Amino acid sequence: MTETRPTAPLAKVYDPHDVEPRWYAHWERSGYFHAEFNPARTPYTIVIPPPNVTGVLHMGHVLNNTLQDTLIRYKRMTGFEACWIPGMDHAGIATQAVVERSLAKEGKTRHDLGRERFVERVWEWKRKYGGVIVQQLRTLGASCDWEREKFTMDDTLSAAVREVFVRLYEEGLIYRGKYIVNWCPKDHTAISDDEVTYADHQGKLYYIRYPFVGEEGKSLTVATTRPETMLGDTAVAVNPKDDRYKHLVGKRVHLPLTGREIPIVADEVVDPEFGTGLVKVTPAHDPNDYWIGQRHKLPQITIFDVSAALNENTPEKYSGLDRFEARKRILVDLQAAGLLEKTVDHAHSVGHCYRCDTVIEPYLSDQWFVRMKPLAEPALEAVRSGTIRFYPERWVKVYEHWLESIRDWCISRQLWWGHRIPVWYCVGDDHCTIDCRKPIVSRTPPERCPHCGSANLRQDEDVLDTWFSSWLWPFSVHDWPAQEQTGRAKDLSYFYPTDTLVTAPDIIFFWVARMIMAGLKFGPGFTGSVDMAKNVPFRDVYFTSLVRDEKGRKMSKSLGNSPEPLELIEEYGADAVRFTMLYLAPLGQDVMYSKEKNELGRNFANKIWNAGRFLLLNRDQVGEAPRRGEYNTEHCDLADRWILSRLQSTLAQVNEAFAAYEASKVAKTVYDFLWHDYCDWYVEMVKSRLYGDEPADVKRAVMSRALDVFDAALRLLHPLMPFVSEELWQAIRQRASDETIMRARIPEADGSLLDRAVEDQMGFVQEVIEAVRNIRGEMAIPPSRDITVAMTAGPAHPPEVLRRYEGYMQRLARVSSLSFLEGTARPHPAATAVVHGEELFVPLEGIVDLAVERARLEKEINRVTGILSGIRAKLTNESFLRKAPEDVIAREREKESAFATSLAKLSHNLRQLSGGS
RNA sequence: GGACGCUUAGCUCAGUUGGUUGAGAGCGCUUGCCUUACAAGCAAGAGGUCAGAGGUUCGAAUCCUCUAGCGUCCACCA
Numbered sequence: 001m002t003e004t005r006p007t008a009p010l011a012k013v014y015d016p017h018d019v020e021p022r023w024y025a026h027w028e029r030s031g032y033f034h035a036e037f038n039p040a041r042t043p044y045t046i047v048i049p050p051p052n053v054t055g056v057l058h059m060g061h062v063l064n065n066t067l068q069d070t071l072i073r074y075k076r077m078t079g080f081e082a083c084w085i086p087g088m089d090h091a092g093i094a095t096q097a098v099v100e101r102s103l104a105k106e107g108k109t110r111h112d113l114g115r116e117r118f119v120e121r122v123w124e125w126k127r128k129y130g131g132v133i134v135q136q137l138r139t140l141g142a143s144c145d146w147e148r149e150k151f152t153m154d155d156t157l158s159a160a161v162r163e164v165f166v167r168l169y170e171e172g173l174i175y176r177g178k179y180i181v182n183w184c185p186k187d188h189t190a191i192s193d194d195e196v197t198y199a200d201h202q203g204k205l206y207y208i209r210y211p212f213v214g215e216e217g218k219s220l221t222v223a224t225t226r227p228e229t230m231l232g233d234t235a236v237a238v239n240p241k242d243d244r245y246k247h248l249v250g251k252r253v254h255l256p257l258t259g260r261e262i263p264i265v266a267d268e269v270v271d272p273e274f275g276t277g278l279v280k281v282t283p284a285h286d287p288n289d290y291w292i293g294q295r296h297k298l299p300q301i302t303i304f305d306v307s308a309a310l311n312e313n314t315p316e317k318y319s320g321l322d323r324f325e326a327r328k329r330i331l332v333d334l335q336a337a338g339l340l341e342k343t344v345d346h347a348h349s350v351g352h353c354y355r356c357d358t359v360i361e362p363y364l365s366d367q368w369f370v371r372m373k374p375l376a377e378p379a380l381e382a383v384r385s386g387t388i389r390f391y392p393e394r395w396v397k398v399y400e401h402w403l404e405s406i407r408d409w410c411i412s413r414q415l416w417w418g419h420r421i422p423v424w425y426c427v428g429d430d431h432c433t434i435d436c437r438k439p440i441v442s443r444t445p446p447e448r449c450p451h452c453g454s455a456n457l458r459q460d461e462d463v464l465d466t467w468f469s470s471w472l473w474p475f476s477v478h479d480w481p482a483q484e485q486t487g488r489a490k491d492l493s494y495f496y497p498t499d500t501l502v503t504a505p506d507i508i509f510f511w512v513a514r515m516i517m518a519g520l521k522f523g524p525g526f527t528g529s530v531d532m533a534k535n536v537p538f539r540d541v542y543f544t545s546l547v548r549d550e551k552g553r554k555m556s557k558s559l560g561n562s563p564e565p566l567e568l569i570e571e572y573g574a575d576a577v578r579f580t581m582l583y584l585a586p587l588g589q590d591v592m593y594s595k596e597k598n599e600l601g602r603n604f605a606n607k608i609w610n611a612g613r614f615l616l617l618n619r620d621q622v623g624e625a626p627r628r629g630e631y632n633t634e635h636c637d638l639a640d641r642w643i644l645s646r647l648q649s650t651l652a653q654v655n656e657a658f659a660a661y662e663a664s665k666v667a668k669t670v671y672d673f674l675w676h677d678y679c680d681w682y683v684e685m686v687k688s689r690l691y692g693d694e695p696a697d698v699k700r701a702v703m704s705r706a707l708d709v710f711d712a713a714l715r716l717l718h719p720l721m722p723f724v725s726e727e728l729w730q731a732i733r734q735r736a737s738d739e740t741i742m743r744a745r746i747p748e749a750d751g752s753l754l755d756r757a758v759e760d761q762m763g764f765v766q767e768v769i770e771a772v773r774n775i776r777g778e779m780a781i782p783p784s785r786d787i788t789v790a791m792t793a794g795p796a797h798p799p800e801v802l803r804r805y806e807g808y809m810q811r812l813a814r815v816s817s818l819s820f821l822e823g824t825a826r827p828h829p830a831a832t833a834v835v836h837g838e839e840l841f842v843p844l845e846g847i848v849d850l851a852v853e854r855a856r857l858e859k860e861i862n863r864v865t866g867i868l869s870g871i872r873a874k875l876t877n878e879s880f881l882r883k884a885p886e887d888v889i890a891r892e893r894e895k896e897s898a899f900a901t902s903l904a905k906l907s908h909n910l911r912q913l914s915g916g917s
Numbered sequence: 918g919g920a921c922g923c924u925u926a927g928c929u930c931a932g933u934u935g936g937u938u939g940a941g942a943g944c945g946c947u948u949g950c951c952u953u954a955c956a957a958g959c960a961a962g963a964g965g966u967c968a969g970a971g972g973u974u975c976g977a978a979u980c981c982u983c984u985a986g987c988g989u990c991c992a993c994c995a
Contacts, residue, residue, distance in 0.1 A: 013957070156923035198993085205995090224995055274994040286995070349993075394921060398990065401920070405992085469958095505990085550928090552988075583943090584929080588922080590988080592929060600943065603957045667936090668931075668942080683954080691953090776949090777961025783950060814952080814960090867939050874936095880975040888936055888976090895937080 001119050010616060010731065014609035017575030020723045024138055032742050033143045035083035037490045043500040044080035046072055048144065049511070050152060052091035053126055054098050057136035059547040059555050059566045059593060060504060061526050063585055066578045067544060067663055069142045073719035074658055076143070077746045083495055084143060085477050087150035092466040093187050093355050096417040099125050115416050122417050136566060141574050141722045143742065152469040152479045156486065160476040161469050162422045162443045164522060169441045173371045176439065180290040181410050183363030184353040185323075189414040190367050191353060192465060193407055194509045196360050198349040205275065206331065207345035209339040210236060210253040213261050219839045220245075220253060220264075221341050223275025225348060227334070228327040230255065231314045231325045232303040235281040237292055240266035242277055256339050257330065258315060260404060265296045284364040292299055300364055306414075308361045309649070323361070361774055368412040368421060368462070375517040376403040378532070391542045391661045392588035397507060402509050409514075412464045418463030427456045471514035474498050474537035475523070497523075500661075501538040504546070515856035519858075542661050545585045550594040563595045575721035576601030582720055583667040587660075604671060605724050608717070611679050612728040615707055616813060618690055619732070624707060625700040630747055631708045634701040638805060639685035641761040643709055644753045651749040654716060670717055678713060681766065681812075683705075688811040709731055715746045764797065764836050765805050771833040772813035775842050778856050779831065786816040790827050790841045793820040797838055830856065832909040834902040839909070850913055857910045864906065868899045 027033060035043075046068050051061060068084060076082035099122045100110055110118040137144065150157060168174040174519050181190040206227045207220040222236060233255055238245040248387055249266045269288060270279050284300040293300060305311045308323045320481070321759050334340040351360040354840040380403045382388045383396055390396050412421060426436040426449035435451040479485075480491035497519070503512060506771025515537045520555060523535030547555050547562075555562035559599075568577050579600035584591050625632055631644060650673040657665040688701050693894070710732065718725040718741050729741040772789055789809075799820040806818050830841040831853045844853060874880050881889060 010954090012955070014955095198950060222995080226995080229995090262944095267992085271994050279995050281995085288995070348995095392922095397920070401991070508990095546989085548988095586930075589930090590923090594929090597929080599957070606957050607955065610955035610958085612954080617954070665931085672942085672981095678958090679955085687954095714961045728941085774962090778948095780949060781963090783952060783960085863939080870939080874976080877975065884936075891937060895939085899939090 010609070010613045012610075012613070014573075014724065016575060016605070016723060019727045020139075020141070020267060020574050023723050024141065024773040025725050027143070027740065027742060028138070028146065029849070030738070030740070032740055033084075033145050034147055035081050035495075036651055037494045038081045039494075041079065041081040042836050043499075044072070044075040044082045045085070045476060045495040046083075046500050046502065047085045047498050048087060049503045049507070050087045050089040050150075050470065050473060051133045052094050053088045053130040053151070054091055054094050055088075055133045057133055057140070059562050059565060060544075061133070061137075061915040062140065062568075062577065063547055063591065064504065064544050064563050064582050065137055065140060065142050066503055066543065066581050067721075068500075069140070070354050070578075070582060070666075071500060071502070072143055073722060074746070075740060076742065077715060077718065077744060079745070083148070084144060084147050085148045085150070085495075086134065086137070086142070086144035087473075087477060088134065088152070089466060089470060090151065090153040090418065092413055092415050092418040092463060093189065095122060095126070095256075096415050097187070097356070099417070106235040110416060118416055135421075139566060139569055139574060141578065143722070148477065152466070152473070152476075156479045156482060157469060157472070157476045158419055159443075159482060160447060160472050160480055161419045161464065163481045164472060164518070165422055165464070165468075166441055166443050167522075168370060173374060174368060175371065176366060176368050178360045178364060178411075179369075180284075180287045180364055181367050182351065182353075183306075183308075183361045183365070184356065184358050185304075185306065185361050186356050186358040187353065187415075188306045190363070190365060190410055190412060191355075191360075192410045192467075195354045196351040197354045201348060202348040203348055203350070205344050207276065207341040207343070208256070208280075208334060209257065209411050210262075210280075211339075213252040213254060213689065216903070217601045219339075220248065220278050221276045222278045222280040224280055226327070227330050227348060228310070229282040229285050229303070229325055230280055230330070231258060231310070231318065232282045232284050232301040233260050233280045234283060234293065234298040234301060235296065236264045237267045237270050237279045237281050238264065238277065239268065239270040239272045242270070242272040244272075245277060247252045256337060264296075265292070265298075267292045267295065275678045285362050287362055290362075290364070302364055304361060304363065365412050365543075368464075370409040370411055372408055372517075375521060376406045378520040379403060379513060379516040382520060382532055382536050385532070388516065388536050388538065389540050391540060394575045394588070395508060395541075398505075399508060399513060403513060409465075411462075411468050412462040413465055414461070414680055415463050418466065421462050421464060423460040424457040425460070426452060426454055428452060428459050429430050429454045429456060444566050449831060467510050467514060470511055471518040472522070474515060474519060480522075497534065497536050500540045500542060502542045502544060505530050505543040506546075508543070538659070543588070546590045547593050548590050550592055552592065555593070563593075568595065568598060572598040572602045573605060573721050573723070575605050579604060579667060579671075579721050582663045583671070584664070586664045587662055601721075602677065605721060606853055607675055607679060608714075608721075608724060608728065610730060611674070611683060611710065614683060615703075615732055616711055619703055619707065621689060622696070622699040622703050625697065625704040626706065627708070630712070630750075630751075632701055632704040634705075635698045636705075637689075638758060638762060638765070639682055639808065640702070640705055641755055641758045643677065643753045645758055646673060647709055647712060647752045648751065649750055650677075651712075651716065651747060655749060667720060670713075670720060674713055674717065678709065681762075682709070684812055685808050688807045712747050715741060715744055718742065718744075718746075763777075765808060767835045768838075768840065769813045770836050771840055772809075772815060772842065775831045775833065775856075776814070779852055783814055787814075787842055788817045788819070789813070789815045790821050790830075790843070792839045794838055796836065826912070828912060829853075830909075832906070833860075834905050837898065837901055839905055854910065854913055857906060857913065861903065861906050861910065864899055864903045868896070868903060871896045 043274060047532050048068065049064065072082045072084040101755050103109060113121060165174065172802060182193065184191055203225050205223050205225055207221050207223050208230065209221050211219040220236065233707055236253060238248060240246055246266065248264045251264050252261045255262050269292065281289045281298065283289050283298050284302045301313055303310055303314050304323065310318045310321050310326050312319055318329065321329065331340060352358065353360055380400060383390065383399055422442055424440040424442065424446055426432060429452065431452040433451050434447055440446050440450065446457060449457060475492065475496055478496060479488040480492060483489040483492045501512065519537035520535050544838065549555055549561040553561060576598050581600045583600060584593065584597060625634065650669055653669045654666050657669060686702060686706050690699055711729065714725045714729045722742065726741045793802050802820060809815060810818055827841040827843045829845060829850055830843045833840045844850065871892055875896060
């Protein structure tokens with residue numbers, strides 16, 4: 001694997017450009033992403049939310065897939081058989097639209113090609129251009145098991161769709177009927193209730209007079225936002241309890257512009273408060289009116305065609321007009337006839353197609369539906385019982401609310417691209433019976449009508465909603481229901497249920513809820529088992545954040561406010577983009593994203609890179625002691641024991657954060673450990689031993705331990721930043737040719753290496769160093785200027801102990817000599833500080849103006865005085881002493897005495913400075 | 918109309934069950950440093966009445982109520 005080894009001495013600045021593609025290709029070629037049935041290991045499975053085959057990577061994908069990859073890599077490195085199953089969705093409307101657009105450039109429509117050739121054309125398009133996103137995911141570093149890649153229109157997945165359709169039909173859970181559905185006049189198809197998005201619209205309410213039949217000059221007035229639909233009115237309705245109007249029930253009115261007469265009916269749904277309390281009823285074009293029409297057996301007059309232009313059921317002068325144009329004309333005509341009483345502003349919300357944003361038209365048509373109530377109940381139970389958990393939990397309420405008030409799912413689409421509905425109709429011949437009018441629902445195309453034997457059959461023209469295949473995804477990817485025939489039965493039982501679903505909350509209804517329903521209905525052992533835990537499609541659902549721009553707007557193509565992910569990766573590197581995303585994405589909160597934030601990740605990658613450089617350069621100088629275990633523990637001193645202890649608590653915290661899906665906390669924890677603990681403190685301390693006059697074998701032990709800890713930290717980092725971690729992991733030590741960090745183990749947290757006393761002692765050393773740095777910084781003493789420090793060494797910090805860290809304090813605080821004070825003599829004049837009761841003196845003679853030191857001390861005294869008075873207020877508060885727990889009081893007393901001591905010393909030093917000679 | 922979320926330093930956010938938090942980090946800002954891993958860096962510093970009001974408590978950024986602003990979802994009366 002020579003091509004995967006770093007070539008030259010590591011460059012000063014990390015350049016991901018050749019590193020990332022090189023490792024990805026190597027991993028994929030070596031089969032490291034692949035997972036297999038393996039009873040010796042616990043499986044951990046994620047199915048990708050299949051992106052649209054037309055899709056290109058956007059920031060939402062970056063977030064979503066980085067999270068999934070991070071989880072998968074983490075699990076893979078902690079002993080699981082981790083399997084991430086990728087794939088794509090055929091995306092009915094979206095894909096059909098793309099191909100229709102390309103046809104349009106040739107001046108053709110799909111109808112010119114006919115159904116069969118058009119569908120072939122879509123497949124061609126898919127082979128040629130589809131799946132761009134799958135390559136883009138590779139750039140991001142996604143460790144998907146590509147051998148298992150699926151497409152929702154694959155043969156096996158299509159068979160699953162037919163199986164489910166037939167079984168639901170046979171159980172009476174699928175039915176066909178003529179109902180009002182949401183019609184998209186642009187896409188020429190029905191869409192489900194959930195595919196409609198409502199937007200507020202500043203519209204008008206039009207008051208229109210309908211003259212009474214037989215009462216010249218008298219009329220009633222209805223109010224409507226959609227005057228054009230009046231052409232389809234077949235009644236006017238009033239509330240039966242409305243005293244103003246109930247006497248009108250049974251009378252008739254002239255429907256203006258049409259010459260028709262329509263009745264006045266009474267119906268409870270009419271709100272007397274709204275408008276005039278009189279409602280025009282258009283059963284074919286309004287969901288409420290539809291039901292009023294059903295109750296009163298009113299005729300349904302369809303007045304629009306599939307494009308929402310007025311049809312031949314309307315007066316000739318309006319026929320063929322678009323609905324909005326018709327509205328204008330009708331208003332003009334009503335005005336002219338004196339029938340438009342008034343027009344008032346009216347804000348209301350208008351439904352739009354979630355795909356193309358066209359205003360939805362309620363439309364009466366024959367469609368297929370799934371009865372949802374029976375499916376919803378177990379799905380509710382699965383979440384309520386905690387068999388499936390949501391992160392963050394608040395989505396449970398949203399989920400419950402939707403399922404409790406669920407409506408039937410319109411699954412038929414008037415498209416050509418998709419799973420064609422497995423239903424045939426007998427077109428018949430002379431022998432047709434009454435049964436021949438029943439649809440023939442079948443897994444495979446029937447040859448003859450079972451009733452009359454006719455071979456003259458016609459398949460239903462419609463295809464199924466795209467989500468009708470997506471909801472089967474967690475088990476259809478394993479060839480269900482044909483898993484036995486394809487040899488995937490073991491995979492199905494091993495990898496199903498999946499463990500974690502990572503998805504955006506906006507598809508909780510479309511996809512998440514329906515997958516749960518499908519899993520519980522058809523779930524394995526697929527033997528009618530009622531064991532919910534085995535049937536649910538996943539156990540945890542992680543709802544990702546929404547990615548917004550710096551102004552808080554949702555990132556979208558139409559706003560053009562989204563950075564192009566591949567450009568980001570080109571500029572910053574995939575590791576940087578991934579890390580930044582994880583760092584910014586708190587569980588359940590939206591992400592305010594901007595391109596520049598990637599500097600965080602880029603800088604971090606570079607920091608790690610340079611830590612690696614430091615190790616390599618020094619390893620070449622001093623060599624490395626032989627390794628005996630995970631960590632070399634020979635010749636440990638304070639810094640060594642401290643970094644080992646810090647590593648352990650970091651490992652534990654990362655495990656905890658992963659378990660709670662707190663990706664952002666994982667990122668912060670790893671970042672802080674590597675940057676602040678490892679680089680800022682530990683490496684600096686290692687230097688003082690490496691560059692000092694320690695014996696060679698001690699240096700080698702120090703070196704080897706520094707490498708051990710870095711090695712472990714790289715493994716911990718790998719799920720977040722796979723590329724730079726592999727590159728360095730390979731570089732810092734000889735690895736076998738088949739070794740990869742992606743299949744190495746993250747060390748288990750080892751409590752025996754945790755050492756509270758060591759961390760406390762190190763804390764003291766660090767504070768001493770910081771105190772000297774503070775003096776240097778505030779007094780603007782340049783680093784080139786030597787300073788000396790004298791400090792007291794009281795019983796808590798005896799000189800013989802402090803001497804062991806002398807080198808560290810000298811090096812890190814840039815002190816040329818450090819001495820310990822005995823007796824009562826104190827350097828004077830000097831800058832001073834108090835750390836844990838010990839006093840530090842930096843002799844100032846000739847270095848700086850004493851006034852600066854005086855100001856510095858006064859500031860510190862003020863601060864301590866403030867704290868102290870707060871503590872004393874508590875300790876003199878009787879109710880505090882009476883009611884607070886013992887340990888809290890004891891702690892306050894300790895603080896009081898420590899701060900009092902500090903204050904006394906600070907004040908004394910200030911007096912020395914001011915008054916002393 | 919119903920539900921939910923957010924409001925902490927100029928910006929983006931941490932702050933686990935109320936008390937070792939004496940409110941932190943990154944970016945930005947000021948100052949000093951190209952100190953033999955790293956200027957994509959190092960060190961120091963300034964900057965906050967924790968949205969507002971009330972309450973519970975010995976003690977509230979943290980718990981409760983209300984208010985305001987921002988955001989999201991659901992429902993919807995034509």
